[in-house]
């Protein structure tokens with residue numbers, strides 16, 4: 001079957017032109033390929049083509065600069081941008097200039113074909129947000145595949161007001177992503193207001209969020225403006241949303257449903273005009289099962305989920321991140337430093353329970369404490385082994401469980417120099433131990449809950465309840 005639709009390709013790399021032409025040709029499309037932006041532009045002006053696939057860096061012009069020009073003369077022509085410069089800014093510019101999709105190179109041909117199909121099938125051209133371009137500030141660093149996916153999502157979301165739910169361990173960059181959504185989004189002219197549910201006494205959360213009238217509760221001497229009102233026209237960042245008390249959850253749900261809110265003690269509804277970005281390190285589905293989080297609120301908030309992977313799942317980002325944090329340390333007045341290749345290797349061996357924040361703190365510490373300009377593996381090792389088991393475990397005997405836990409807790413504290421999350425620390429830490437323990441015992445008994453309960457010294461019903469709460473997989477028909 002042939003498809004009469006024509007795809008225009010611009011890339012100065014002949015190999016890529018050939019591969020794309022063949023693949024698209026095999027799928028039945030007509031293809032025209034060029035190495036120059038000027039030729040592509042001429043074709044577009046002449047009304048040729050049903051879809052454009054363009055590279056960014058070409059000898060005569062930058063493909064990204066071409067996108068708004070193309071959209072101006074032919075608003076319905078979809079443009080797919082591909083680039084080997086796979087930074088957040090490339091993804092962002094592509095989305096903001098009106099590209100249909102952005103593909104970091106190298107990409108999978110199947111993926112490209114899927115994008116082409118989607119682009120040609122889309123009912124109408126997406127709205128272009130022209131105007132002021134995002135600046136050259138580079139807030140998000142990392143080139144791992146996981147980060148690329150996040151860049152694409154974040155970039156796309158900057159052209160919408162959709163509610164976003166960011167999940168990820170502590171220090172993975174949740175707040176940073178929420179800022180990027182605001183700083184490069186449609187509401188960048190408005191305020192960015194953050195509120196951390198875990199850091200505010202429970203009984204004050206509602207008045208902090210929605211404001212209160214004079215005399216609404218003991219101590220409310222004056223009317224207080226809430227964060228919802230402060231954030232009007234901008235973005236409201238609800239950090240640690242999983243720690244929101246039930247009454248506040250109910251109130252928030254009502255605001256999301258009705259688009260307006262009342263202050264504590266007030267009657268007159270106030271229109272809510274905020275983009276909501278929520279974040280949590282918790283597994284909210286588990287909190288829902290435990291009855292701690294409202295399911296209906298979850299679905300209202302989880303419109304677009306973004307999961308930030310822990311640093312140990314993207315070790316290849318460490319060199320860039322370390323460089324970025326050393327540059328930041330230097331900008332704040334600390335001496336310029338670099339890392340030896342061995343020092344980088346050593347960094348990649350660490351487990352990073354505190355994620356990017358832990359790496360940032362370590363870089364600051366090294367920049368401040370070490371005299372050499374090039375930081376070597378020994379220096380890194382000395383700083384890291386504070387939080388890790390001794391290199392030769394045999395020398396001091398194997399690490400006990402208690403020591404291991406203590407080591408992790410220390411790293412956790414070190415990663416939170418700017419203040420530990422103040423609530424539920426006890427439960428949080430115990431849950432960290434419970435889950436691997438149950439998994440281990442259930443594995444050893446091949447899913448036999450009677451045996452597992454006996455091994456654990458737990459009542460069988462208690463074990464069953466815990467398996468449900470912790471969402472552990474149940475192996476059936478075994479043992």
Ligand SMILES: Nc1ncnc2c1ncn2[C@@H]1O[C@H](COP(=O)(O)OP(=O)(O)OP(=O)(O)O)[C@@H](O)[C@H]1O
Pocket residue numbers: 139140141142168169170171172173174175176177281321324356357360
């Ligand atoms: N991809 C990244 N590129 C550059 N800097 C990063 C990145 N990820 C995190 N950081 C930096 O690491 C630090 C921690 O990030 P952030 O505060 O956003 O984490 P978080 O997930 O909100 O943490 P918490 O849950 O503990 O509040 C910040 O200084 C942030 O700038």
